[in-house]
Amino acid sequence: MTAPTRRLAVGVTPMESRHEVVLHLAERAEELGYDAFLLAEGWGHDAPVLLGTIAARTSRIRLGTGVLNVWGRSPAGIAMLAASLDAVSGGRFVLGLGAGSPQLAEGWHDQRFAVPVARLESVTREVRALLAGERMSPSLADGQRPLRLAVEPRPGIPVHLAGLGPRAVRLAGEIADAWYPFLLPRSGLPDGVQLLQDGAIDAARPVPLVSPGLPVAVARDPATARAMASWWVVTYLTGMGPIYGRTLRRLGLGGAVDVVLDANRTRGSTEIPSDAQVLIDELVISGSAETGRAGIAGWFDAGAELPVLVLPPGRPVAELEYALEVLRPTDVRSR
Template sequence: MTTRRLGVALTPMETRREIIVATALRAEELGYEVFSLAEGWAHDATLLLTEIAMRTSRISLVAGVLSVWSRTPAALAMSAATLNEISGGRAILGLGASSRALTEGLHDLAFERPAHQLREVASEVRSILAGNRVHIDPARQARALRLGLAPAPELPIWIAATGDLTTRIVADHADGWYPLFLTLERMRERAAELRQLRSGRPPLTITAGAFAAAATDRRSARDIVASCLAWYICAMGDGYADLIASQGYKDAVEAIRAANPRPTPTGSVVPPEANAALDALTIYGTPTEVREKLDTWAPGSDIQMIVLPAGIPWETIEQTLEAVALPNI
């Protein structure tokens, strides 16, 4: 078993339920500390995590992340508290501002002031988990309720954030920071800012890493992470593309968009002229190369996270998990 603190995450595009569950079970066997399941427009992440909770005994389970537009604060708190009870205290609630495409295209809500929404929901969820009554509009003349469960103020809340406003929300309301699409350099800068902002308060758990794929055939591993990165840039609205461009990869983003007029999660490409962005935001190669590259993330993070692209064969998933966890394979 590994002595490093490791986590593995799956993207919202991974919809093979049997693969999701098998990944969590194998991660626990290999000594991973955290399993994170994103939620998008397919499975309810909290329900799948409940299934996993009943088949595991040690690994922490992160709803990573739930959109703050997808449920009321009370529903978010209720789901997290229920999962925490079923798992024996292993639940972690991940929250994020999501994207315009998902908020408006699936939930039919206006994507306005996302940082404000994130702050308000995170604050209210924490209050409800602590056993307080829900804050309601006084105009409703209703009796504010509290959850009919034992308070769970210790249940961790991790926030996915990358911008200036949302990073401040992490400092004020989170127990953990869960970024994605930051280069190693930018992640370390943000981590240092957060630690300074949190001075005198309990430290944050910083969980960072990148999309990863390990394979004996290095080209195959590159194609896997390249397709995932290109899909996010080309098909998930402007937010991810703008974030990557702002870190010095504007030309790479434009080249990737030009190369993928009809992107798919498993069939998109990163052209050679965008290799610098691919190398900065993903980890790929032989098992040894993947392990060594992930080690470079250790100085800035408490938990080193790998994110597995969707749709890849089980053999590749298992090889990637083992490449990170086991030193001598």
């Protein structure tokens, strides 16, 4: 008897600057049976513009922002883009939101990175209200009449929230349709699911879908796979703000974090000493096709419901296609 297929999604980071590659990967993901294609926005391409192009080139795969930060657009702007992308994709859009980082908020959008979880909550609630047909809730008391969306969006456009800290995870349980943690260790997923459930119980609503973002480093050549896995870990611990290291320390992996930081004091270094191998094992889908599929199965066993396979930026297209093909949705139950 054939085992049921478990759903998988594909994600692309803001560092993938080749727009033609992004479009190609989305089309290929649809051909291979992936459930969704998620495009993150940082300081490069405007994600909604590319997603609109992808919507015109695909017909089945769901499309989403994975994720859009809450500093670069007003709630009204986010609501308009969500309604528009959902319309042009034929109801396939998923709105992914996240608090981003101090560098992104202050170094790019010139917005003070203050109380990020509160900002994430207020923007998400305002966007949901606007998509439900309610009027804007302006903070300026100058007598202007609050507006509502001039188009009628599809009811229930899904909202996914990124989050690693306990408060952000509970918030996802309270107001989101899915939780999208990126670079969370696999051993930390069950505790995160418990926080998610606690938030949902407090809000008397269904528990959101568990949809972790998993960095991919799978290649035919073992040395290439190892180099990619090391790049993921070192880059996010040394160059992407404090949240990732702080999360790993909170979940008992601080010793390995210190080893990586000590080994990579030189800019451009991406070395993972053997006594920090646990970080690759916990964070990255890596190695051969076989070990990659086994790694995905382990995430399902830990509580993931729709893992998002996040592709490394800047790699040869043939290498990225290989990973998509060998990890495509099939029977990925534990072997």
